[in-house]
Structures are given as C-alpha cells and as structure tokens.
Amino acid sequence: MMANISMNLTSNVTSEEEDDDELFGLRTIIPLGITIAIVIIVAIVGNLLTIAVFFKDRKLRTAYNIYIVNLAVTDLLLGCISMPFYAVYTLRTHLWPFGYHFCKAYMVIDFTLCLEAVVVMIILSLDRLLLLKLGPQYMYKETNTVACVKIAISWVISFLLYSPAIIGWDIWTGEDTNAPGDCDVQFAYDFSFTMSTAVIEFGIPFICLSVLNLIIYLEIRKRIRHKDDVKVIPKNQPPGIQATSSSANYPGNDGPRQQYAGESASNKAMDAKRIRSIRSQTKAAKSLGLLVIVFAATWAPYTIATIIISACETCVNDDLYEFLNWLLWTKAALNPFLYAYNSQRFRKHFIAFFLCSKKRNRIHTETTMRT
Known part of the structure; x- marks a missing residue:
C-alpha cells in the first residue's frame, strides 16, 4: 500500500515536472516562432520588392544595381x-526531420548562398572604386x-568552395x-x-572590403579637397566675372568680356556637374559602407563561434550558436531597408508600393461596408 502511494506521488511529481517543462517549452517556442516568422516574411517581401522595382524602373538598370539585385536574389533564396527549413530544425530543438540526402542538398544551397552574399559585397566595392578611377x-x-559575367563567375566560386566537402x-x-x-556539415x-x-x-x-x-x-576626400583648392580668384580677372574652378587658366586681359562670360558660364556648369558627381560618389560610398558594416556585425560573431566549436565542441552554448546563426541571416531582412535608405529611386518605389497597398485596403474596406 505504501509502495503504491509512493509510486503515485512519484508519478504525480514527474507528471507535474513534464507539464512544467512543456509549459516552459511553449513559452519559449511561441515568441521564438513569431520572431523567426517576422524575419522570414520581411526578408522575402523586401527582396521581392527590390527585384520588382529593378525590372520596373529602367533608370535603375545599371551595373551597380545589377549587383544589388543579385544580392537581393541571394537574400530572397535565403528567406x-x-x-x-532551419526554423523547423530550431523549433524542434535541433531535430532534423527531412532526412540525410536533403540535409546535404540543403547545406550546399545554404553555404553557397551565404558565400555568394560575401563575394557580391567585394564586387560592389570594386565597382565603386572603378567608378572613381575610370571616371567617364x-x-x-x-x-x-560585364556585370552579368562577373555575377556568373561569383556563383561558380561560391559553389566550389564548400559544396565538394x-x-x-x-x-x-x-x-x-x-x-x-x-543536420550539420561533416x-x-x-x-x-x-x-x-x-x-x-x-x-x-573583410580585409579586402x-x-x-x-x-x-580617401579618393573621395582627395576630390573634395581638389574641388575646394581650385576655386581661387584669378589675379587679372575683370570685375563682375565670378571665379570658377578653371578661370585661373585664363589671363584677365585676354579677349573681350563676352568671351569671359561664356567661359565663366561653361566653367560654372562644369563645376556644378563635378559637385553633383562628388555628391553622388559620396552617397554611394556611404551606402556601401553601411552594407559592409551590417555584413561585419552579422557575420563576425557566427564565424568566431564556428572556429571555437571546431576546436572545442562544448565551449559554445547550443542556444547561443543558434542565435548567432539567425543573426547572420537577419542581414537578408535588413538589406532591403538599406537599399531604400540609400537610393532615392528605390525609396520612392517602396513608398509608392506601400501607399498603394494601404489605398487598396481602404477601398476594399469602404466597399465592404457599403455592401
């Protein structure tokens, strides 16, 4: 009798502990699942919108934006x-239900996409440097x-680094x-x-970037300093003629005033064009810098943790490692916001899309209410 009571008490305690564990699991899984779902939805919608805007607006079809769209395609596939699939693995407490062969296929795709995002960042930086060096x-x-050829080569490189292993x-x-x-790489x-x-x-x-x-x-700073240095007033310049960046090359007493006026207007136009070019290059450099900062902030912790785990399997907590893995992928959701922040044309199309969506929803609601 006492043994039965003891067994019943033990059973009840065990049952309560299991219920507590299950409750704790639900308390963790529900907010985690919602957070993961938000990241995935933002990554898919944001990058789909980036790709759609590129094909819609002909003025965006430049070599630089082709690289941006390739990055958006990469991030879309990650999303x-x-x-x-990794969300299922995470929410099931590191249990992979899709089998051995699909695990390998999944790892090939994921590692290729992640590496492609890195290679595209280098291509983007080289592109901005070439713009400064080559000029017109x-x-x-x-x-x-040329941009499409570079992209094709980058995908081959990204596939070959990890896939054979x-x-x-x-x-x-x-x-x-x-x-x-x-499911992990061997x-x-x-x-x-x-x-x-x-x-x-x-x-x-990272070093290359x-x-x-x-x-x-440094190149942009040099151009800005050069622009400021050449704006000097010529010694013999006739009164009423404004100084320009090229007016110092012409003596003040050579030719009639009309010739100086024409040259001044032409030089002012060249100065304005040069200033616009420097501003555009500066903005492009800032946007690229933001992409690089986000890349470093999301990739560095995961890479360091991976190296530590390869040397000491138990030195990094499993939950921390999963968090760093998802942190790496959040870059795919953040990049579309960076495109909109740094590009006026992307931003204009993004805003128009969301305003149209709101307008359609309002019209649908009003129609339903009238009906």
Whole structure:
C-alpha cells in the first residue's frame, strides 16, 4: 500500500515536472516562432520588392544595381529556403526531420548562398572604386554584360568552395559525424578545414572590403579637397566675372568680356556637374559602407563561434550558436531597408508600393461596408 502511494506521488511529481517543462517549452517556442516568422516574411517581401522595382524602373538598370539585385536574389533564396527549413530544425530543438540526402542538398544551397552574399559585397566595392578611377570611361567598360559575367563567375566560386566537402566529406573519411536526427556539415569539428574556410569566407573578404572602402573614402576626400583648392580668384580677372574652378587658366586681359562670360558660364556648369558627381560618389560610398558594416556585425560573431566549436565542441552554448546563426541571416531582412535608405529611386518605389497597398485596403474596406 505504501509502495503504491509512493509510486503515485512519484508519478504525480514527474507528471507535474513534464507539464512544467512543456509549459516552459511553449513559452519559449511561441515568441521564438513569431520572431523567426517576422524575419522570414520581411526578408522575402523586401527582396521581392527590390527585384520588382529593378525590372520596373529602367533608370535603375545599371551595373551597380545589377549587383544589388543579385544580392537581393541571394537574400530572397535565403528567406525562401535556408530560413524556413532551419526554423523547423530550431523549433524542434535541433531535430532534423527531412532526412540525410536533403540535409546535404540543403547545406550546399545554404553555404553557397551565404558565400555568394560575401563575394557580391567585394564586387560592389570594386565597382565603386572603378567608378572613381575610370571616371567617364566607367560606363563604357563596366557594362551590364560585364556585370552579368562577373555575377556568373561569383556563383561558380561560391559553389566550389564548400559544396565538394559538404557532399563528399563523410564518403572520403568513412565516418558520419552527425548524430541521428541531426543536420550539420561533416567537417564542423575539423579545426584545420574550418579555420581555412573561415579565413577564406570571412577573414580575407573583410580585409579586402576594409581596404577597398578606405581607398574609396580617401579618393573621395582627395576630390573634395581638389574641388575646394581650385576655386581661387584669378589675379587679372575683370570685375563682375565670378571665379570658377578653371578661370585661373585664363589671363584677365585676354579677349573681350563676352568671351569671359561664356567661359565663366561653361566653367560654372562644369563645376556644378563635378559637385553633383562628388555628391553622388559620396552617397554611394556611404551606402556601401553601411552594407559592409551590417555584413561585419552579422557575420563576425557566427564565424568566431564556428572556429571555437571546431576546436572545442562544448565551449559554445547550443542556444547561443543558434542565435548567432539567425543573426547572420537577419542581414537578408535588413538589406532591403538599406537599399531604400540609400537610393532615392528605390525609396520612392517602396513608398509608392506601400501607399498603394494601404489605398487598396481602404477601398476594399469602404466597399465592404457599403455592401
């Protein structure tokens, strides 16, 4: 009798503990699931809108914006493929229900997309530097066809860095490092390979991006200083004629006043064009700088954690690692806001889209009420 009572008490305590665990799980899973769903929806809608705006507005079809749209396509695929399947894995407490072969296919897609986003950042920085160095020749040398070729090459590079190892690592080594129901790359705990790929994937690109953006910044500063230095008043300039950046090349007593007036107007137009060009380049450099900052802030923690785990499996908490993984992917949701913030044309189309959506909803509501 006492044994039965003891067993019943134990059973009740165990049942209560299970209920508490389940309740705690629900308290965690529900807000986590809502947060993940918001990130996925924003990433998909924002990048779809970016792509649609590019094809709608012909003036946006430049080489630079082709790279931006390629980045938007990459982020869209992350939102449609990488995030939803990994959300299931995360919410099921690291249980992969889709099988061994789909795990490999998923890892190939995810790693390729993530690396492509890094390669595009380097291409964007090189493009801005070429714009500064080539000047008017930029439009003739960096055509849309050249941009498409660069993008094609970047996808090949992104695929080749990780995909062979993801597909064949366990075949080459004869060992499956994944536990049943888990999905991870087989080389996750190989320090040498992980360190090498981390340097290639993040270390070298980050150094390249920092150097390229520093060169861009210094080049723009040099142009601004040059613009300010050349605005001097010529010694013999006739009265009533405003100083321009090129007026110092012409002596004040050479030719009639009308010639000076014509040259002054022409030089003023050139100055205005030069100022607009510098402003445009400065704005483009700032927008690129923001993209690089977001890239570094979202990628660096994940990369460092990956290196640590490859050397010490238990040194990084599983939940922290999952958070850093999702932090990396939030870049896909943030980038469309950066495009709208940095580009007036993108921003105008985005606002028009949301205003039209509100207007359609208002008309539908009024029609329903009248009906």
